[in-house]
Amino acid sequence: xxxxLADVRFNPLSPAVPSAVGLLPNPNSTVPEDHGIIWAGRxxxxxxWSPGGSLCTAxxxxxSRTYRETNGIRWVHRxxxxxxxxxxxxxxxxxxxxxxxxxxxxxxxxxxxGTTEATIGTETFQTYLMFKPSMTGSxxxxxxxxxxxxxxxxxxxxxxxxxxxxxxxxGWLTVVEHPQWELAxxxxxxxxxx
Numbered sequence: 001x002x003x004x005l006a007d008v009r010f011n012p013l014s015p016a017v018p019s020a021v022g023l024l025p026n027p028n029s030t031v032p033e034d035h036g037i038i039w040a041g042r043x044x045x046x047x048x049w050s051p052g053g054s055l056c057t058a059x060x061x062x063x064s065r066t067y068r069e070t071n072g073i074r075w076v077h078r079x080x081x082x083x084x085x086x087x088x089x090x091x092x093x094x095x096x097x098x099x100x101x102x103x104x105x106x107x108x109x110x111x112x113x114g115t116t117e118a119t120i121g122t123e124t125f126q127t128y129l130m131f132k133p134s135m136t137g138s139x140x141x142x143x144x145x146x147x148x149x150x151x152x153x154x155x156x157x158x159x160x161x162x163x164x165x166x167x168x169x170x171g172w173l174t175v176v177e178h179p180q181w182e183l184a185x186x187x188x189x190x191x192x193x194x
Contacts, residue, residue, distance in 0.1 A: 021119055022109025023150040023167055037148060037169065039127065040103035052134040053098045056090030058142075058179045060126045065110055066193065067119035070156075076193035084185035086125065098131070108150065111188065117156040124149035128179050129172070142179060144172040 023036030043055060061084065065077035085091075086106075096102040110121045125148050130140045148169035154162050 020109040020111050021152050021154040021162065022121060023107060036107040036109075036150070038103070038105050039146070040101060042101050043098050043131075043143075045098060053138070054132050054134070055096045055098055055102045056094060056130050056132075056140070057092070057102075057104045058089055058128040058130055058140075059086040059091040059104075059106070060084065060128075060179055060181055061086040061108075061123055061185050063121070063123040063185065065119075065121045065123075065190070067110060067112075067116050067190075069113075069115040070117045071115065074193040075190040078189040078191050079183065079185045082183065082185070083181065084183040085179075085181040086185055088184065090130070091127070102129070108187065112154070118154065120153045122149070122151040126179065128175065142175045142177070145175040145179075146170050146172050 039057075062081070063077060064080045066074065066080070068074045092104060094104065104127070106125070108121075108123050108125075110119050112119065127146055127148070128142045129144045131143050132138050132140045146169060148167070150165075150167040152162060152165040154160055
């Protein structure tokens with residue numbers, strides 16, 4: 001699933017009714033843990049390093065999510081255009097020993113209710129691999145970062161049609177600047193718009 005395009009997921013109980021649009025797991029995957037994007041690896045520990053430590057990820061998101069219901073009411077995400085941390089820190093609350101593999105996953109999507117007739121989503125992410133030595137008073141520092149994102153529009157014609165679907169990702173880059181955020185962004189935090 002790491003290179004799949006943004007897509008529409010259909011409800012398995014009613015195949016004609018979509019349930020979400022976004023960067024979704026591959027529907028043909030036989031892997032139960034498949035996701036829209038997966039990152040994993042192992043940190044190379046220099047010879048002689050003995051203090052140990054932990055790894056985690058921090059994930060910043062800048063999103064724009066909008067949908068319209070069949071009654072004409074438009075909903076917008078509360079944090080459209082604001083960069084924030086994607087949920088809690090560490091991302092997905094996972095910490096890993098530097099001696100073990102690390103991994104993270106995400107499947108950002110907009111759920112489609114029975115009254116939705118159109119939706120547009122664009123999200124860009126910056127995912128950081130963070131390290132903290134096991135010594136008392138240590139703090140998290142960034143080691144590497146990669147960027148990725150997705151966008152798509154879905155419209156009930158009927159049937160549902162998907163347009164402007166795309167995704168991108170960069171390779172890991174070495175970073176020295178700490179990720180900064182002032183708010184936590186949650187996926188389904190919509191307010192009525194104009």
